[in-house]
Amino acid sequence: MPQGSNSRSPDSCLDCPHRARSSWRGLDDTALAAIDRVRRTRTYEPGQAVFAQGTDGPGVCCVRSGTLAERRLDSDGNTVLLALHYPSDLVGYRALLTGGEHQTSAEALGRATVCVIEAAAVAETMTHHPEVAMELLRRSSAEVDRAQDQLFRAATLSNRDRLILLLLDLLRRHGRAGADGAQAIELPLSRRDLASMIGVRHETLSRLMGRLEADGLASFSGRHVTIADPRALAAAAPQPSND
Amino acid sequence: MPQGSNSRSPDSCLDCPHRARSSWRGLDDTALAAIDRVRRTRTYEPGQAVFAQGTDGPGVCCVRSGTLAERRLDSDGNTVLLALHYPSDLVGYRALLTGGEHQTSAEALGRATVCVIEAAAVAETMTHHPEVAMELLRRSSAEVDRAQDQLFRAATLSNRDRLILLLLDLLRRHGRAGADGAQAIELPLSRRDLASMIGVRHETLSRLMGRLEADGLASFSGRHVTIADPRALAAAAPQPSND
DNA sequence: CGCCAGGTTGATTTCGCTCAAGCAATGTGG
DNA sequence: CCACATTGCTTGAGCGAAATCAACCTGGCG
Numbered sequence: 001m002p003q004g005s006n007s008r009s010p011d012s013c014l015d016c017p018h019r020a021r022s023s024w025r026g027l028d029d030t031a032l033a034a035i036d037r038v039r040r041t042r043t044y045e046p047g048q049a050v051f052a053q054g055t056d057g058p059g060v061c062c063v064r065s066g067t068l069a070e071r072r073l074d075s076d077g078n079t080v081l082l083a084l085h086y087p088s089d090l091v092g093y094r095a096l097l098t099g100g101e102h103q104t105s106a107e108a109l110g111r112a113t114v115c116v117i118e119a120a121a122v123a124e125t126m127t128h129h130p131e132v133a134m135e136l137l138r139r140s141s142a143e144v145d146r147a148q149d150q151l152f153r154a155a156t157l158s159n160r161d162r163l164i165l166l167l168l169d170l171l172r173r174h175g176r177a178g179a180d181g182a183q184a185i186e187l188p189l190s191r192r193d194l195a196s197m198i199g200v201r202h203e204t205l206s207r208l209m210g211r212l213e214a215d216g217l218a219s220f221s222g223r224h225v226t227i228a229d230p231r232a233l234a235a236a237a238p239q240p241s242n243d
Numbered sequence: 244m245p246q247g248s249n250s251r252s253p254d255s256c257l258d259c260p261h262r263a264r265s266s267w268r269g270l271d272d273t274a275l276a277a278i279d280r281v282r283r284t285r286t287y288e289p290g291q292a293v294f295a296q297g298t299d300g301p302g303v304c305c306v307r308s309g310t311l312a313e314r315r316l317d318s319d320g321n322t323v324l325l326a327l328h329y330p331s332d333l334v335g336y337r338a339l340l341t342g343g344e345h346q347t348s349a350e351a352l353g354r355a356t357v358c359v360i361e362a363a364a365v366a367e368t369m370t371h372h373p374e375v376a377m378e379l380l381r382r383s384s385a386e387v388d389r390a391q392d393q394l395f396r397a398a399t400l401s402n403r404d405r406l407i408l409l410l411l412d413l414l415r416r417h418g419r420a421g422a423d424g425a426q427a428i429e430l431p432l433s434r435r436d437l438a439s440m441i442g443v444r445h446e447t448l449s450r451l452m453g454r455l456e457a458d459g460l461a462s463f464s465g466r467h468v469t470i471a472d473p474r475a476l477a478a479a480a481p482q483p484s485n486d
Numbered sequence: 487c488g489c490c491a492g493g494t495t496g497a498t499t500t501c502g503c504t505c506a507a508g509c510a511a512t513g514t515g516g
Numbered sequence: 517c518c519a520c521a522t523t524g525c526t527t528g529a530g531c532g533a534a535a536t537c538a539a540c541c542t543g544g545c546g
Contacts, residue, residue, distance in 0.1 A: 080394065103392075133373055134369065140386075141337040141341055151325055151397065154394065190493095202493080202494095203534090203536085204533090206493070206495080434524070434525060445524090445526095446504085450527085465525090
């Protein structure tokens with residue numbers, strides 16, 4: 001049974017490329033090894049569920065590669081995409097704390113690899129390593145801020161402005177520099193999901209995109225978006241809440 | 244200089260009526276005394292600001308009595324009421340963690356008393372007493388869940404349904420039993436704030452209330468709301484997201 | 487080749503926003 | 517004590533925008 005430091009699993013937490021940015025950043029090798037011991041790394045195909053709303057999760061999920069969608073459903077079949085998660089993010093830890101079921105579901109958007117850590121091990125680690133609890137608290141706080149920002153947008157902005165801000169958000173994560181100062185986005189999302197993020201029907205989103213295109217702010221072709229002048233798009237957006 | 248246990252300040256944390264439900268519940272007398280030492284209890288008049296968005300807060304705020312409104316503003320004068328806070332809640336701790344300014348402002352709705360704890364003391368306490376960090380993490384997680392629920396509502400429900408759910412939420416905290424099975428609410432909020440919570444103009448809220456009244460689901464008179472049949476109101480609301 | 491899911495486009499209706507007037511409660515200064 | 521302003525709320529008319537319903541593309545895929 002290989003256990004030495006020179007016979008680690010290729011995806012060991014100890015060698016994880018995201019280790020310095022991860023929730024476990026405060027842990028030394030021995031403490032991290034305890035996490036690693038119960039880690040199970042899985043690869044998910046596009047659209048595959050990582051955990052489902054209303055279930056007791058398999059544990060806590062560390063995103064290693066790809067993009068995860070956090071989604072909320074209701075009994076009428078409505079679905080809203082609440083957040084996207086990227087490598088080094090931790091997903092599904094709330095159920096561990098509130099003790100109940102997942103309030104949201106998570107699924108892979110593209111092909112993604114995720115490390116699942118058994119809940120008990122996380123709890124155990126947190127009691128002995130307060131830095132981890134602190135780090136999660138920081139992340140959780142940031143999530144509250146983000147969610148409140150979304151709420152504010154939903155309550156005050158026009159659909160058009162919300163779409164512009166969503167595009168700018170996506171640009172940050174998925175944007176690639178193109179010719180001149182242009183930026184290109186390869187959307188990881190369907191139109192319906194995009195629409196749910198700004199709280200409109202997908203037909204309406206289609207028309208909104210048409211209008212942005214008519215105004216020369218962006219152009220859409222399938223899942224490919226090009227933004228010729230990102231500064232113009234930013235200028236068209238409402239100012240971020242500076243007091 | 245009175246310091247003995249039999250000469251405590253009348254509002255000492257050690258004797259706080261919310262001690263068992265507060266964020267400090269895990270602390271023993273000595274640890275809590277460290278918090279108490281830097282506590283400053285203040286009384287706020289209705290409408291008075293506890294801390295302002297964009298500032299470095301005075302610290303962390305423990306609500307002792309009354310109701311606090313958490314609000315977000317932008318440069319155009321828009322304001323959205325994001326959350327209400329009640330005795331034993333902790334407010335304004337996020338700025339402490341993300342290190343920056345408050346993303347929201349807080350103000351007293353009615354007359355309220357709040358204990359302000361210096362940020363440094365909270366940080367110090369958290370390093371020595373992980374239970375406090377864990378407790379904050381639990382609360383923060385609950386806040387994320389709540390905010391995501393609101394986002395879901397905003398994206399999927401009609402204005403009417405959002406108002407109904409808001410009334411049911413307010414009922415939980417502010418409802419008082421009336422004659423028969425009726426419930427009465429004394430709203431702590433202006434119409435404008437109510438409207439911002441469901442993301443509509445105040446004129447629209449007025450009409451929505453008129454319709455609920457016409458349907459016999461609730462009746463409004465100034466800040467007084469009576470709900471003759473709470474079960475009928477609950478039945479009119481969309482089902483909570485049970486999978 | 488036909489089927490199907492996802493996306494666009496069009497016609498129609500409903501709904502909420504805007505602008506504007508009216509009203510009640512409260513407060514202020516003469 | 518009363519004119520008068522102010523604030524918060526309701527009500528109305530008109531308009532613009534989004535939801536709805538439906539048809540029609542388009543690109544896989546069996």
